[in-house]
Amino acid sequence: EYQNAERYGWKAPSKGELGGYMKEYKNLMYLKILGSGHMVPMDNPAVSLDMMRNLVFDISFSDYQQQLDRSKKSDGENC
Numbered sequence: 001e002y003q004n005a006e007r008y009g010w011k012a013p014s015k016g017e018l019g020g021y022m023k024e025y026k027n028l029m030y031l032k033i034l035g036s037g038h039m040v041p042m043d044n045p046a047v048s049l050d051m052m053r054n055l056v057f058d059i060s061f062s063d064y065q066q067q068l069d070r071s072k073k074s075d076g077e078n079c
Contacts, residue, residue: 001025008062013053014046022061031061 002025010031012019020033031051036043040051054061 002028006065009064010054010061011063012047012050014050019047019050020061024062029061 002023005023005025007021007023009018010020010022011017018034020031022032023030033040033044033047033051036047041048053059
């Protein structure tokens with residue numbers, strides 16, 4: 001069910017553009033920060049601060065819904 005959850009783009013206030021993607025199902029939230037690895041504060045400090053502000057002040061990461069075609073089934077060749 002998580003695989004079919006809606007994915008949203010998140011606009012980072014410090015950049016004024018897409019900062020990452022958020023996917024949520026029940027009590028699990030996954031946020032992918034663009035242009036960073038596992039050390040987000042080192043790779044992208046301004047966007048990292050935006051992320052923390054959103055979490056602390058309970059601001060939504062769901063700025064706009066990403067349109068994905070989930071009707072196609074993978075044949076496993078492109079995995």
